[in-house]
Amino acid sequence: MSTGNLLSVQNLSVRFGGLAAVSNVSFDVRRGEVFTLIGPNGAGKTTVLNLISRIYQPTSGDIHFDGHCLTAMKPDAVAGLGIARTFQNIELFEQATVLQNLLIGRHTRSHGNFWQHLLFTPSVWEDERAAREKVEEIIDFLDLQHYRDTVIAGLPYGVRKVVELGRALCVEPKLLLLDEPSSGLNTEETNDMAFWIDDIRDDLGIPILMVEHDMALVSRVSDRVLAMNHGEVVALGSPAEVKAHPDVIEAYLGKSQDVSTLRRRRP
Amino acid sequence: MRFIFKLSYDQDIRLAKHSGHVFWYGLLLMSLLLAPWVLPAYWSTLITLTMIYGIVGLGLMLLSGFTGLFSIGHAAFMGVGAYMQAVLTSMGWPFPIALLCSMAVSALVGAVVGLPALRVRGIYLAIATLAFAFIVQEVLVRWESITGGNRGLAVGMIDLFGWKTSSPTVFYYVCLILTILATLGVLNLLRSATGRAFVAIRDSEISAQSMGVNLARYKTLSFAVSAALAGLGGALSAHMLRFISPDQFGIVQSIDLLLIVIIGGLGSVHGAFFGAIFLIATPQAISLAKDFLPSALGQTVGLQSLVYGLILIAFVLFEPMGIYGRWVKIRTWFELAPLYRKGLFKRQKSFQKTERLK
Numbered sequence: 001m002s003t004g005n006l007l008s009v010q011n012l013s014v015r016f017g018g019l020a021a022v023s024n025v026s027f028d029v030r031r032g033e034v035f036t037l038i039g040p041n042g043a044g045k046t047t048v049l050n051l052i053s054r055i056y057q058p059t060s061g062d063i064h065f066d067g068h069c070l071t072a073m074k075p076d077a078v079a080g081l082g083i084a085r086t087f088q089n090i091e092l093f094e095q096a097t098v099l100q101n102l103l104i105g106r107h108t109r110s111h112g113n114f115w116q117h118l119l120f121t122p123s124v125w126e127d128e129r130a131a132r133e134k135v136e137e138i139i140d141f142l143d144l145q146h147y148r149d150t151v152i153a154g155l156p157y158g159v160r161k162v163v164e165l166g167r168a169l170c171v172e173p174k175l176l177l178l179d180e181p182s183s184g185l186n187t188e189e190t191n192d193m194a195f196w197i198d199d200i201r202d203d204l205g206i207p208i209l210m211v212e213h214d215m216a217l218v219s220r221v222s223d224r225v226l227a228m229n230h231g232e233v234v235a236l237g238s239p240a241e242v243k244a245h246p247d248v249i250e251a252y253l254g255k256s257q258d259v260s261t262l263r264r265r266r267p
Numbered sequence: 268m269r270f271i272f273k274l275s276y277d278q279d280i281r282l283a284k285h286s287g288h289v290f291w292y293g294l295l296l297m298s299l300l301l302a303p304w305v306l307p308a309y310w311s312t313l314i315t316l317t318m319i320y321g322i323v324g325l326g327l328m329l330l331s332g333f334t335g336l337f338s339i340g341h342a343a344f345m346g347v348g349a350y351m352q353a354v355l356t357s358m359g360w361p362f363p364i365a366l367l368c369s370m371a372v373s374a375l376v377g378a379v380v381g382l383p384a385l386r387v388r389g390i391y392l393a394i395a396t397l398a399f400a401f402i403v404q405e406v407l408v409r410w411e412s413i414t415g416g417n418r419g420l421a422v423g424m425i426d427l428f429g430w431k432t433s434s435p436t437v438f439y440y441v442c443l444i445l446t447i448l449a450t451l452g453v454l455n456l457l458r459s460a461t462g463r464a465f466v467a468i469r470d471s472e473i474s475a476q477s478m479g480v481n482l483a484r485y486k487t488l489s490f491a492v493s494a495a496l497a498g499l500g501g502a503l504s505a506h507m508l509r510f511i512s513p514d515q516f517g518i519v520q521s522i523d524l525l526l527i528v529i530i531g532g533l534g535s536v537h538g539a540f541f542g543a544i545f546l547i548a549t550p551q552a553i554s555l556a557k558d559f560l561p562s563a564l565g566q567t568v569g570l571q572s573l574v575y576g577l578i579l580i581a582f583v584l585f586e587p588m589g590i591y592g593r594w595v596k597i598r599t600w601f602e603l604a605p606l607y608r609k610g611l612f613k614r615q616k617s618f619q620k621t622e623r624l625k
């Protein structure tokens with residue numbers, strides 16, 4: 001695997017009315033690493049992800065990914081380049097089954113135009129088979145066999161989180177954006193999530209940019225951590241360095257010392 | 268109870284998922300093929316009408332039920348198709364070619380009307396489509412040199428490359444073939460990436476986008492296909508009635524079409540046809556029932572609208588999944604016979620997502 005920067009964010013800023021949600025944030029995500037954004041509620045972490053996936057338009061700054069400038073692109077084109085994501089509030093297709101949700105992850109990889117789909121030509125058939133094969137790989141990877149034909153609306157929260165991760169993996173992304181993968185999960189589910197994150201980086205070779213509050217998980221899986229507060233970068237470095245950084249401790253607690261117990265409750 | 272063992276992915280891709288499907292749809296097809304020979308002519312006419320409304324319903328189902336875009340002016344697309352067909356056939360174009368042209372023009376108009384859908388959703392989009400429907404009706408009334416205005420337009424018989432026929436039986440089979448083709452086309456779309464993109468847009472635009480679905484492209488496409496099917500239905504109804512006038516394609520017709528998809532069951536292809544059957548059969552049932560009602564009630568004007576209204580309210584309250592939802596429950600009851608439990612179809616509300624990103 002080649003090293004070097006896959007994603008590079010330079011002086012990124014966005015304002016919502018009078019609020020500087022993100023100001024002058026710069027960082028790089030290297031190939032093969034898990035890069036985590038931390039920070040107290042409202043720090044602007046989700047906003048950074050939304051800027052990268054182009055749901056928000058930056059006020060200023062640049063985002064480069066794999067040789068492309070993202071700032072001039074539409075959200076769907078970003079997916080086409082190989083950036084897949086999950087959402088803090090889970091955005092699954094509620095009335096569809098797990099299988100159908102995962103198949104939508106294959107959208108950018110599907111071939112054929114409208115007329116071929118209308119006639120369901122042999123090449124479309126072949127395409128569907130290939131899509132299904134890939135989806136089954138992900139189902140096996142995430143142990144979702146049991147839920148394959150269940151409609152999302154009837155699934156518990158923890159499983160939905162995994163399905164959403166699976167849908168992003170079906171894109172076969174070059175970069176995975178995860179917004180709080182462990183929020184709302186119990187200890188056991190969080191543990192599974194940590195294993196998967198490790199496996200996604202090491203076995204599937206997909207770098208991850210994630211937002212996370214659970215410091216135990218962050219320390220366990222992250223290669224580098226960026227701490228934000230009020231839209232600004234507070235510290236960048238290894239998990240241990242950032243956790244011990246006085247500004248980070250102050251951002252979280254005002255004064256005190258221990259940040260490891262800060263876990264978010266279910267939304 | 269049926270257990271289906273899945274041995275290959277093809278089983279999930281295929282349209283007929285198991286031998287039961289093959290049997291029942293085969294039986295349905297056989298009955299429809301035989302119907303004109305065994306049923307009284309009046310009944311075949313009703314079936315023809317049901318098929319025509321089924322096609323239009325299918326189009327609206329694709330748009331509203333599968334893409335989540337509501338149109339309350341859909342009859343206008345029927346109008347475009349009907350008038351195109353009337354004008355082209357009067358110029359001597361053969362029926363199939365005129366039909367394709369009518370569909371193409373309806374699709375084009377649909378794509379244009381879909382433009383607001385790129386910006387607005389829900390009630391605002393519905394109002395935009397309604398406004399469009401009024402415009403179309405106005406054009407049909409005013410453009411007298413072509414449309415004949417309020418006097419309407421006579422439509423010729425169908426002309427299959429020189430072979431002219433006004434036989435209702437031939438027309439029945441033409442409609443049957445087109446209904447089957449339209450249904451297969453929609454089913455094909457729904458099991459391919461295009462259909463999945465539609466459903467993705469319906470359920471969450473934001474994540475559809477982040478999965479690489481180009482919203483503008485697929486919304487426009489959905490409008491175009493939907494309008495093409497409405498245009499096809501309109502063209503067929505023009506031939507069926509042999510006369511068209513602007514008021515046939517007004518707001519009342521549009522609401523009938525909405526009834527089809529809502530009562531039939533939003534988000535199901537079956538629903539479009541159940542809805543069409545409902546739309547055609549209810550007036551018949553009401554007029555039959557009139558004879559048995561006390562004359563004060565039976566002769567009341569507006570009885571039909573009242574019954575429609577009550578049924579619609581009942582469905583919205585008790586069976587939001589429409590006739591199709593009811594049908595699935597009854598079928599499941601039979602399949603599971605002793606094991607059916609009451610809460611089987613209860614929606615779980617364990618988790619509700621917030622609307623923060625919208």
Ligand SMILES: Nc1ncnc2c1ncn2[C@@H]1O[C@H](COP(=O)(O)OP(=O)(O)OP(=O)(O)O)[C@@H](O)[C@H]1O
Pocket residue numbers: 016019021039040041042043044045046047048088
């Ligand atoms: N679309 C928007 N319009 C206006 N303000 C917004 C918008 N999105 C985010 N904000 C504001 O920007 C700030 C940063 O929000 P963001 O969601 O990025 O925080 P976060 O770091 O992800 O917090 P949390 O840990 O609660 O998820 C908040 O004050 C939020 O209210």
Ligand SMILES: [Mg+2]
Pocket residue numbers: 045046047088179211
């Ligand atoms: Mg957030």
